[in-house]
Amino acid sequence: MSDIAPIRFRSATEETPLARWALIGIAFAGLAVLVFAPLIAVFAEALVQGAWAAVKSLGNRDALSAIKLTLIITAIAVPLNAAFGIAAAWFITKFDFRGKAFLITLIDLPFSVSPVVAGLCIVLMFGSNSLLGGWLVAQGYHIVFALPGIVLATMFVTFPFVARELIPVMIEQGRAEEEAALTLGASGWRTFWTVTIPNIRWALLYGVLLCNARAMGEFGAVAVVSGKIRGQTATMPITIEMLYNEYLSVAAFSMAAVLALLALVTLLLKTLLEIRHADQLSAQRRH
């Protein structure tokens, strides 16, 4: 901006400069205390005994197994939820049926259920003293206090993420392009891969990004179903809790720092998507 004019009149739709800078100041101060300070605290506490102590605390067997478990859970839960999101968005935006609004409400349901209640639901359904769970345990399948339960709990809390990003974008894009491809003789799958996917890929990536961040960091729901067995069902957030409660502060904050770094990468990618592919994200994400 090369503004040469020395005198500038305030437009009638602007606040006074004083009010403007006061508001900007409050915004910075508020976010500094509420958001930046906790973020800095994570790294400061992790590095309190130096970088070497922090790195070393991540190298032991339990820490590595927690990291591995979290990666496995995410690798199962996120693709499944992405597949669900695509299917649900296709069903909702390409067809007209009764009860559509109700279906969307049901898909959004996990966002308004407490993660602890979500975990409780899964314990009650698959726990060894429930009807289904008892039968499964008799067959030798353990769901609760084992990997499948943690995956289910993670899927529950991250269920709406991808569908929510895709539905508004696909409504905006309409059906005309797919209809054209079909008229020209393309098969259903070909239309999907060559017309729909290129149109929704950035929104899909955006949803997967959010889903992934939440899946790796989920605590409440997983805490209820995991049983917190060290080296077996303790995910990274669960390990943070255990270490913290044992007053192993550096180890707890080092693992927290790994997750915080991941959160920062997520925010960076998300911002990049918002800047570079705004036109292909849902209207809410353009700013």
Added chain:
Amino acid sequence: MGRPLIHRSPMPGLGLSMGVTLTMLSLVVLLPIGALLWKGASFGLCNIWDTVNRERVWAALFLSFRLSFFAALFNLVFGVMLAWVLVRYRFPGRRILDAAVDLPFALPTAVAGIALTALYAPNGVFGSLAKELGWKIAYSQWGIFIALVFVGLPFVTRTVQPVIEEIEREVEEASATLGATRLYTLRRVILPMLAPAAMTGFALSLARAVGEYGSVIFIAGNIPLVTEIAPLLIVIQLEEFNYDAAASIGIAMLLISFALLLVINLIQVWSRRRIGYV
């Protein structure tokens, strides 16, 4: 007038997409919630009431709801202001500020919990300052309030931001030409336009805070009747393998969530009727 259940469409993939959607929705979400309700039904309404109707449970539910309300209220005011600053003003660091708003969504709750505790504990950076003033933040209700403000921070800003972007400058100009001061325009023209979105954000933030667990338990101190939140009570019952009691409190919380969800939907219906957008 028999509207068909599903309109005929040349689009392929109806069976597959409907099948995947409904199967996964049932398996992951609906059946587990059904299991909770089933557990409640077999335990009996009277027994549920007896379980919930105890001082400790009421205290926890009331605490969760009250502090969530205050936290959402704080986020309502700060969030609308933040959205205004981010959309209307251009200043260095705006992008970073805008990205930072989403940090509470991206940062795992357990990480936020221990970080806030480190800051606000009596030997922490903010905690020691507050201690000088005789103010105890961590391990008191203030600590819970701060954790709930943190987790609910993005909701109002993110719902209000797109609405501010949509506002036509002409409306503000009209108001100014008619002699309104800037403050009057903001109060009587802008705020009413933002109200529905802000209320939606408020309700979302409230719903999130009521169910929040991870970021709160570290900073709360978890003293029964004083700083014990409702989700923690469920965890405690589960650790004692008291599934009936856990289910009862779970159902109570589910009802609160559904009520909030209903309120959110009503706000959206109302605002759509009134101004035509959410």
